[in-house]
Structures are given as C-alpha cells and as structure tokens.
Amino acid sequence: MDYKKRNGGPFMGGASQAKRGKTGGEWEDSPSQFEEELSMFDEAEMEAEEMEGQAGHDVIPVGDLFSADLNPRWRRPNAPTLDPSSDKLVFQQIDLDYYLGSAVAGMPGQLQGKVPIIRMFGVTDSGNSVCCHVHGFAPYFFVPAPSGFKADYLSEFQKELNSAVLKDMRSNKDNISITVLAVDITRKESMYGYHGKRILDFLRITMAMPRLIAPAKRLLEQGLKFGPFPLQSYPSYEANIDFEIRFMVDSDVVGCCWIELPKGKYRVSLCQYEVDVGWTDLISHPAEGDWQRIAPLRVLSFDIECAGRKGIFPEPDKDPVIQIASMVQRQGETEPFIRTVFTLQSCASIVGSQILCFTQERQLLQSWAEFLRTVDPDIITGYNIQNFDFPYLLNRAAALKVNLFPYLGRVRGIKSVLKDLNFQSKQMGRRENKTINMEGRVQFDLLQVLLRDYKLRSYTLNAVSFHFLQEQKEDVQHSIITDLQNGNEQTRRRLAVYCLKDAYLPLRLLQKLMCVINYMEMARVTGVPLTYLLSRGQQIKVVSQLLRQAMKQDLVMPVVKTEGGEDYTGATVIEPEKGYYSVPIATLDFSSLYPSIMMAHNLCYTTLLQKGSVEKLGWTPTGDLFVKSTVRKGLLPEILENLLSARKRAKTELKKETDPFKKQVLDGRQLALKISANSVYGFTGAQVGKLPCLEISQSVTGFGRQMIEQTKQLVESRYTISGGYQADAKVIYGDTDSVMVKLGVATVSEAMEIGKEAAEWVSSHFTPPIKLEFEKVYYPYLLINKKRYAGLYFSSSADTHDKMDCKGIETVRRDNCPLVANLINTCLQRILIDRDPKGAVNHAKEVISDLLCNRIDISQLVITKELTRTAQEYAGKQAHVELAERTRSMCWRTTFPLTHNTTWNSSCPNPLRLEATSNNSL
DNA sequence: CAGAGCACCTAA
DNA sequence: TGAGTTAGGTGCTCTG
Numbered sequence: 001m002d003y004k005k006r007n008g009g010p011f012m013g014g015a016s017q018a019k020r021g022k023t024g025g026e027w028e029d030s031p032s033q034f035e036e037e038l039s040m041f042d043e044a045e046m047e048a049e050e051m052e053g054q055a056g057h058d059v060i061p062v063g064d065l066f067s068a069d070l071n072p073r074w075r076r077p078n079a080p081t082l083d084p085s086s087d088k089l090v091f092q093q094i095d096l097d098y099y100l101g102s103a104v105a106g107m108p109g110q111l112q113g114k115v116p117i118i119r120m121f122g123v124t125d126s127g128n129s130v131c132c133h134v135h136g137f138a139p140y141f142f143v144p145a146p147s148g149f150k151a152d153y154l155s156e157f158q159k160e161l162n163s164a165v166l167k168d169m170r171s172n173k174d175n176i177s178i179t180v181l182a183v184d185i186t187r188k189e190s191m192y193g194y195h196g197k198r199i200l201d202f203l204r205i206t207m208a209m210p211r212l213i214a215p216a217k218r219l220l221e222q223g224l225k226f227g228p229f230p231l232q233s234y235p236s237y238e239a240n241i242d243f244e245i246r247f248m249v250d251s252d253v254v255g256c257c258w259i260e261l262p263k264g265k266y267r268v269s270l271c272q273y274e275v276d277v278g279w280t281d282l283i284s285h286p287a288e289g290d291w292q293r294i295a296p297l298r299v300l301s302f303d304i305e306c307a308g309r310k311g312i313f314p315e316p317d318k319d320p321v322i323q324i325a326s327m328v329q330r331q332g333e334t335e336p337f338i339r340t341v342f343t344l345q346s347c348a349s350i351v352g353s354q355i356l357c358f359t360q361e362r363q364l365l366q367s368w369a370e371f372l373r374t375v376d377p378d379i380i381t382g383y384n385i386q387n388f389d390f391p392y393l394l395n396r397a398a399a400l401k402v403n404l405f406p407y408l409g410r411v412r413g414i415k416s417v418l419k420d421l422n423f424q425s426k427q428m429g430r431r432e433n434k435t436i437n438m439e440g441r442v443q444f445d446l447l448q449v450l451l452r453d454y455k456l457r458s459y460t461l462n463a464v465s466f467h468f469l470q471e472q473k474e475d476v477q478h479s480i481i482t483d484l485q486n487g488n489e490q491t492r493r494r495l496a497v498y499c500l501k502d503a504y505l506p507l508r509l510l511q512k513l514m515c516v517i518n519y520m521e522m523a524r525v526t527g528v529p530l531t532y533l534l535s536r537g538q539q540i541k542v543v544s545q546l547l548r549q550a551m552k553q554d555l556v557m558p559v560v561k562t563e564g565g566e567d568y569t570g571a572t573v574i575e576p577e578k579g580y581y582s583v584p585i586a587t588l589d590f591s592s593l594y595p596s597i598m599m600a601h602n603l604c605y606t607t608l609l610q611k612g613s614v615e616k617l618g619w620t621p622t623g624d625l626f627v628k629s630t631v632r633k634g635l636l637p638e639i640l641e642n643l644l645s646a647r648k649r650a651k652t653e654l655k656k657e658t659d660p661f662k663k664q665v666l667d668g669r670q671l672a673l674k675i676s677a678n679s680v681y682g683f684t685g686a687q688v689g690k691l692p693c694l695e696i697s698q699s700v701t702g703f704g705r706q707m708i709e710q711t712k713q714l715v716e717s718r719y720t721i722s723g724g725y726q727a728d729a730k731v732i733y734g735d736t737d738s739v740m741v742k743l744g745v746a747t748v749s750e751a752m753e754i755g756k757e758a759a760e761w762v763s764s765h766f767t768p769p770i771k772l773e774f775e776k777v778y779y780p781y782l783l784i785n786k787k788r789y790a791g792l793y794f795s796s797s798a799d800t801h802d803k804m805d806c807k808g809i810e811t812v813r814r815d816n817c818p819l820v821a822n823l824i825n826t827c828l829q830r831i832l833i834d835r836d837p838k839g840a841v842n843h844a845k846e847v848i849s850d851l852l853c854n855r856i857d858i859s860q861l862v863i864t865k866e867l868t869r870t871a872q873e874y875a876g877k878q879a880h881v882e883l884a885e886r887t888r889s890m891c892w893r894t895t896f897p898l899t900h901n902t903t904w905n906s907s908c909p910n911p912l913r914l915e916a917t918s919n920n921s922l
Numbered sequence: 923c924a925g926a927g928c929a930c931c932t933a934a
Numbered sequence: 935t936g937a938g939t940t941a942g943g944t945g946c947t948c949t950g
Contacts, residue, residue, distance in 0.1 A: 787933050
C-alpha cells in the first residue's frame with residue numbers, strides 16, 4: 001500500500017540527487033547554477049578583452065554569420081606567411097590517413113597514374129592547422145626468395161606477378177597498368193622461431209597501391225611460376241600491415257608526435273599551411289623534452305535536440321532538429337571560448353552564450369555545418385555523437401536535401417558518409433556501431449571512451465556526470481521537449497540551456513578524465529594514430545611496437561592464418577581457507593608478473609626453438625624451449641624493458657615535476673606504459689590474431705603457476721616456530737600473482753615488517769626482473785571464496801586503514817540491484833569496521849523485512865536485465881512479489897557467511913538459504 | 923531434483 | 935578481415 005515511500009536515491013550517491021531544487025517538470029524558471037556559470041564566462045571575457053564586436057549574449061539575426069567582424073573567435077588565428085625556402089614548418093600531427101591522387105611534380109615516387117599519398121593533419125604551436133601531403137611512400141611486403149634466386153630473375157618475377165595481379169582484377173576502374181612497382185632482394189630473417197640467425201634472401205615487393213597487396217599475397221600463396229623456377233607457393237611477410245602503420249613505422253612517426261619539415265624541403269599549396277613533402281624529408285621528433293608538449297587543439301563539443309512525437313523515438317525522416325548547442329575549447333585551457341546554440345524559431349537570450357535563431361530547419365542545418373567548417377575543430381566530442389547525433393544530422397540533412405551539409409571533414413569536396421560497422425571481440429562482445437568519415441578531425445565520442453575505459457553501472461550522461469563531476473544534467477524530461485519547442489521564446493530558452501549543458505558536460509568530463517592527454521600518450525607510446533585507439537583493438541598497438549623493434553634487426557613478421565584452437569592452461573588460484581580472520585593477513589604480489597616472466601626467461605617469437613630442434617638451452621614448464629638472451633635477446637623482452645623503464649622514468653619525472661599540466665601528461669604516460677606492457681602477453685595468446693604464439697603464452701602462465709606454488713612453499717617453510725618465529729605461517733589464499741599469508745602476528749606493523757622481509761627473501765629465489773613485493777595487510781579479512789573476499793586495507797600506515805577493499809562481492813558487481821549492493825556493503829562495514837557481526841545480521845534482517853512488507857520502492861529492485869525482463873512479464877503486485885523473492889534469496893545467500901563468520905566452512909549446509917528458498921509463501 | 927550448459931561479470 | 939588471455943563464482947534454464 002505505502003510502497004511509494006521513496007527512501008532511496010542513486011546507488012552510492014546517498015540522498016544528494018536533487019540538491020538543486022527543481023524536482024518536478026514545472027515550467028517555473030529561476031536561473032540554474034549552470035546559467036550562473038555561463039554568465040561568469042561572459043563577465044570574465046568582458047574584463048579580459050575589449051568587446052570584439054561580438055555581442056556576447058545577444059540574439060543575432062542570421063545574415064552575416066560568418067564574417068570575421070561579427071564572430072572573430074570562430075576562425076583560427078591568421079596564419080603567418082611561410083616561405084618554404086627559408087622557414088621550417090613544425091606541427092603536432094593528430095590524424096593521419098592516405099588517399100590516391102595524382103603525382104605532384106618535384107615530389108618523389110611514381111609519376112604516372114594514381115599514387116598513394118599519406119596525409120597528415122596537425123596544428124602548430126600558434127594554433128594554425130596543417131594538412132601535409134607526404135609523397136613517395138609505397139606499400140610493400142616480403143616473400144622468401146626461392147633457393148638459387150639471383151638478381152637476374154628479379155625483372156622476370158616482377159613481370160609475372162604484375163600480370164597475375166592484373167589478370168586477377170575483376171574491373172580496372174583506375175586503369176592501372178603497373179601493379180608491381182619494384183622487386184628487390186634484401187637480407188632478412190623471419191621473426192618467428194630461432195634458427196641460428198639464419199639471414200636469408202627475401203624479395204621485397206613494392207606495389208602501386210595498398211589495396212593491391214592482398215591480391216598479390218594471395219596469388220603468391222596460390223603459386224607463381226617465373227623464369228626457370230617451378231610453380232611454387234610463397235608465404236608472405238608483413239602483407240597484413242595497415243598502410244598508415246607501415247608508413248609510421250618506416251619513418252619513425254608515432255601517434256600525435258611533432259613533425260618538422262625543414263626549409264627547402266616542402267612546398268605550400270593552399271591556405272593555412274597545406275603543404276607537400278617527400279617522405280624521406282620529414283623529421284619526426286620523439287616525444288621527449290620539449291616535444292612532449294601538446295598544440296592548442298580546438299575541441300568542439302555539441303549536442304542536438306529533436307522534436308519527437310509523443311512516445312516515439314525521433315526519426316530523422318520525420319522529426320525535425322530544433323536545436324544544436326556547441327562549445328569550443330582550446331586543449332589546455334579551462335573554459336570554452338565559443339558557446340553557441342542554433343535554434344529553430346526564436347529564443348530568449350542567455351547570458352554567456354550566443355543564440356542564433358532560424359526560421360527554416362534547412363537553414364539551421366546548413367549554417368551549423370558552415371559553423372563547424374569555420375571553427376575547424378581538431379577534435380569533436382559529445383555524448384553518443386557517433387551513434388546518434390551525427391547519424392541523425394546526416395540523415396536529417398539528406399531528408400531535407402541540405403546538400404552542402406555532409407562535408408564535415410577538413411578536406412574540401414569529401415562527403416561525410418554514414419556507414420554501419422560491426423565490431424566484435426571476446427572482450428567487448430558484438431557491438432554495432434556507425435561511422436562517419438571526417439578527414440582530419442578526431443571524433444572523440446565520450447560515451448565510447450567511457451564504455452572502453454570504465455566499468456560503470458550506468459552510462460547515461462546524467463549518471464556519468466554525477467559519478468565523475470558530482471553534477472547533473474539540466475532537468476528537462478524528454479517527453480516535454482516538443483512542448484517546449486512549441487511554446488514561446490522562454491520555453492525554447494529553457495530547452496537551449498538544457499542543450500548547452502549537454503554540450504558542456506562532455507567537455508568537462510573530457511577534461512576531468514584527461515582523455516585527450518591520456519590517449520595522446522598512448523598513441524605516442526604505442527606508435528599508432530590517435531583514431532586507432534578508439535576504433536581498433538589492443539592488437540594493433542603491439543604490432544606497431546613489434547614492427548618497430550623488428551626493423552632494427554632486419555627481422556620480418558610472417559602472415560599467419562588465424563584459426564581458433566584449444567585453450568591453454570592459465571593461472572593457479574590457490575584453494576582458499578575460507579573464513580573470517582581477526583588477525584593481520586599480509587599480501588605479497590609479483591609486480592607485473594607476466595611481463596617480468598617474459599623478460600626473465602627471454603620468451604619471444606625470435607627465441608623460440610621449434611620442436612625437434614636438438615639444442616636444449618633452457619626449458620619452460622610446458623616443455624617449450626627458448627634460447628637464452630646471451631644467444632639472442634627477444635623482441636618482446638626488449639619492448640617490455642623499454643616500456644617498463646620508460647614507465648620508471650615517467651614516474652620519477654612525475655615526482656619531480658611541479659607544473660600540474662606536465663604532471664598530467666606524465667601520469668597519462670606512465671599509465672599508458674603499464675597497460676601496454678600488460679597487453680603483450682595477451683597478444684601472444686590471441687588465437688585469432690595477427691601473430692599468436694601459444695608456446696609463449698602457455699610458458700608464461702606455466703612459469704606463473706610454478707612461481708606462486710614455490711612462493712607458498714618458501715614462505716611456509718621459512719616462517720615457522722622452529723625457525724624462530726612466533727607461529728607457523730600459512731598461505732590462506734592466492735590468485736595468479738599474489739599470496740595472502742597468515743603470519744601469526746598480532747599487529748599490522750609486525751605483519752608489514754615480516755611481509756617486507758619475506759617478499760625480499762622470496763624474490764632472491766627468482767631471476768630478475770621478477771620481483772615479489774609486499775603490498776598490503778588486510779586486517780580483519782573475510783575470505784568468502786575464490787575471487788571473493790573483503791578486508792580493511794593497510795599499506796601507507798599501520799595505524800589507520802586506507803579503505804575497505806572488496807573483491808568479487810555483490811558490492812562491486814553490476815548485475816545486482818543497488819539494494820543488495822548497499823545491504824552487503826553496510827553488512828561488511830559492520831563486520832570489518834565495527835566488528836559487530838550481530839549488527840550486520842540485524843541490519844540485513846531489517847532490510848529484508850522492509851522488503852517483504854512492501855516498504856521498499858520497487859524501482860530500486862529493477863536493475864539487472866533478468867529482473868527487468870521479469871518485471872515486464874509480470875504486472876503490478878505480482879511483479880513486486882517476484883522481484884522481492886529474487887532479491888530476498890540473494891540477500892540471504894550473501895549475508896549467510898557473515899552470520900557464522902568465525903566457524904563457518906563450506907562443508908556446512910546453509911540453513912538460512914534452505915529457509916529462504918523453501919519459504920515461498922509471502 | 924541434480925547437473926550440464928549458458929550468460930554475465932569479475933580477479934588477475 | 936577484425937577481434938588481448940584464462941579462472942571462476944553465481945543464478946537461471948533446460949532436461950532426463
């Protein structure tokens with residue numbers, strides 16, 4: 001009856017949901033906090049600068065919108081004239097692609113037909129945009145030369161392959177006459193397997209354009225006959241490398257690095273630095289020292305509103321776009337310098353932002369596109385722009401035949417087209433995405449970033465803003481948007497404030513989470529373009545590093561056909577001694593376990609001895625053989641050493657650095673380095689991947705299993721009563737790279753002391769850089785099961801705990817309703833902090849009785865898919881009963897160990913569970 | 923009603 | 935045509 005009582009709020013958020021009044025959908029209009037914030041921008045700017053002729057908060061009649069006088073901030077700063085014969089051009093490259101074009105006279109490379117041209121987009125220190133066309137770089141791959149091959153046969157080979165490729169083409173739209181540009185002999189060695197540094201002759205086959213690589217590779221695999229050689233199949237090497245990556249690796253360019261074009265080596269062709277350069281002339285600066293800086297990139301965030309029909313999700317062929325809000329900020333600054341709303345119909349002014357009103361939707365769309373091209377952002381952000389705003393705008397513009405709309409990139413004449421893309425991985429499952437090409441601009445959809453990098457309970461902009469910024473959206477229900485639009489200029493103003501905030505929040509989040517900095521650092525560390533980090537998986541990052549390392553030793557990467565096979569054995573989880581521990585439990589961890597194993601044992605493609613090899617130079621637990629680093633040091637260990645030592649450097653620099661901005665960059669870097677090191681192992685084990693090598697991955701886990709076992713033995717053998725210690729140490733649990741040890745001491749500080757000593761002593765039994773570290777003490781500690789435990793975490797001080805640490809329990813899982821998570825969290829606090837298990841039980845009983853007596857709002861229960869589905873199947877009261885029952889059983893189950901915490905073990909039956917599940921009469 | 927199989931999510 | 939790994943707890947459904 002009275003279950004409407006709302007005693008909740010957002011999970012973990014407590015009652016602070018609606019601090020800002022404005023609860024209902026009332027239309028009363030006191031200025032919101034956000035409006036005050038907006039007006040502050042205005043005041044600050046009025047003080048800082050003369051009125052530039054921009055009427056900050058006026059409603060501007062559409063007319064001379066794009067004149068420099070009216071909107072001086074929209075355009076980029078004027079670009080100083082450049083004299084290629086005496087000036088160099090330096091810019092930070094932020095995006096990179098290629099296109100097929102005609103050769104430019106004076107530039108290296110093929111002269112006739114279409115040639116591939118790399119295009120780098122970037123920004124100079126003074127904020128001028130650069131489009132740099134790099135000429136003369138052609139795609140290539142390798143095949144081993146057949147035995148007895150001599151230079152005399154090169155032209156014969158080239159001719160045969162060329163005609164085979166031509167014959168293979170179904171149509172020849174581009175009228176290609178030469179497909180194979182060149183064939184050369186080079187001395188190379190396959191990186192797969194150690195074969196006594198057997199450097200062989202390889203044919204380096206250069207093709208006219210990237211898309212000819214795949215057919216050439218296929219034809220060579222199928223078999224080619226040339227000269228005196230019999231028909232035979234040629235395995236290919238590096239024929240599956242993206243052209244952009246190929247270029248970057250070969251010219252030592254990494255994502256987001258600074259590029260210098262020396263004087264006399266480039267030519268200017270168009271406005272704001274559109275230049276041509278030969279590929280060997282550009283200088284790429286490693287991201288060190290001064291070259292770590294970031295150019296003043298323009299970041300545009302936007303949001304659109306549509307007038308949908310009642311209860312129907314807006315459809316672009318029917319429902320109009322009524323508002324578009326945009327905010328533009330320079331990377332590194334704290335406030336947006338452009339704040340604009342384009343509205344359909346009139347709209348009352350908003351202090352601190354510019355309102356542009358249109359009577360025709362077509363004109364609104366057209367003008368916004370023009371606005372975007374004028375502002376010329378390097379990065380475009382927003383919330384779900386990739387799958388909603390951009391597709392909607394493009395489809396709407398198509399429906400209204402606004403033909404000049406879909407040109408949103410930085411290259412004149414290239415139409416932005418919507419495409420469906422299916423992205424699938426074990427990690428993320430199947431994900432349907434849309435893509436829009438926008439040459440030279442990086443689309444940084446904040447929703448996509450959050451889905452990739454953060455595990456959250458809810459990904460709505462409101463929930464995310466609350467979680468990270470303790471701030472929320474302006475309060476406007478979706479259902480009233482159309483009514484607001486059909487009202488008057490005041491109601492449309494309210495909508496505009498809402499829309500502006502939705503454009504502003506992504507910008508704030510981007511800043512708070514340091515997305516741009518962190519992603520740039522990742523691009524620099526791994527060497528891939530920024531856009532790859534959002535559109536591609538983990539593998540390409542390792543490939544990029546592997547190729548760079550391999551090139552130094554003339555090693556080439558084979559193309560392997562990918563087929564899934566048997567899984568291999570992973571890590572050991574030590575059988576837990578379940579229970580409640582009211583004594584300190586020391587935790588020892590191997591730091592970077594898998595990377596350090598690969599380094600210590602020189603595990604790599606290049607050091608693997610193929611089965612049947614006679615030499616036995618060092619065994620792995622799985623019976624695979626790898627040569628010692630004294631024979632040949634592996635590429636993967638080299639990559640890992642570079643990553644981890646760079647991380648150490650970044651961390652020491654971080655400690656010294658005082659400038660907060662540089663600190664952020666360094667922190668982003670050390671994080672990127674850590675993640676990169678950890679993904680190398682996964683790459684070798686990815687059976688459907690670019691270069692899987694299960695010998696490496698299973699040896700890594702094999703060593704890991706041996707090590708955790710040995711660690712347990714060592715600790716338990718040394719810390720004994722007979723060895724002079726207070727008690728016999730016991731490893732009560734361990735997972736993959738850690739052991740939890742009950743040392744039998746009474747205080748945290750004793751546990752810390754012995755823990756540190758034990759870690760050091762155990763480390764001495766392993767090959768460097770393998771290292772066991774003392775990490776923390778849990779006191780008290782509740783061990784529920786494998787991968788499920790909780791405890792008070794001591795590491796910085798022996799007197800006070802840093803936090804309550806929960807692993808695998810309902811409190812950290814997203815497939816439980818908040819009620820359960822909150823309940824368990826409170827119970828754990830009672831047990832661990834108050835040391836009052838009875839209090840925990842009482843609390844649980846209270847909550848459950850509230851639940852059974854319908855005293856709890858049903859909406860709190862509906863969170864998991866299963867529960868949602870059930871709620872849909874049952875109606876009204878019945879749904880409540882069903883949900884209550886399910887939640888109740890979860891509560892009983894998870895609270896049970898808490899009630900019997902000191903004596904309970906897994907062999908005991910669970911009387912409460914029996915009671916809970918058998919008692920179905922509510 | 924046990925248990926296999928599956929979905930989901932987490933630990934490392 | 936692109937996708938990091940295995941171990942493992944828990945709840946639900948289906949089946950003999």
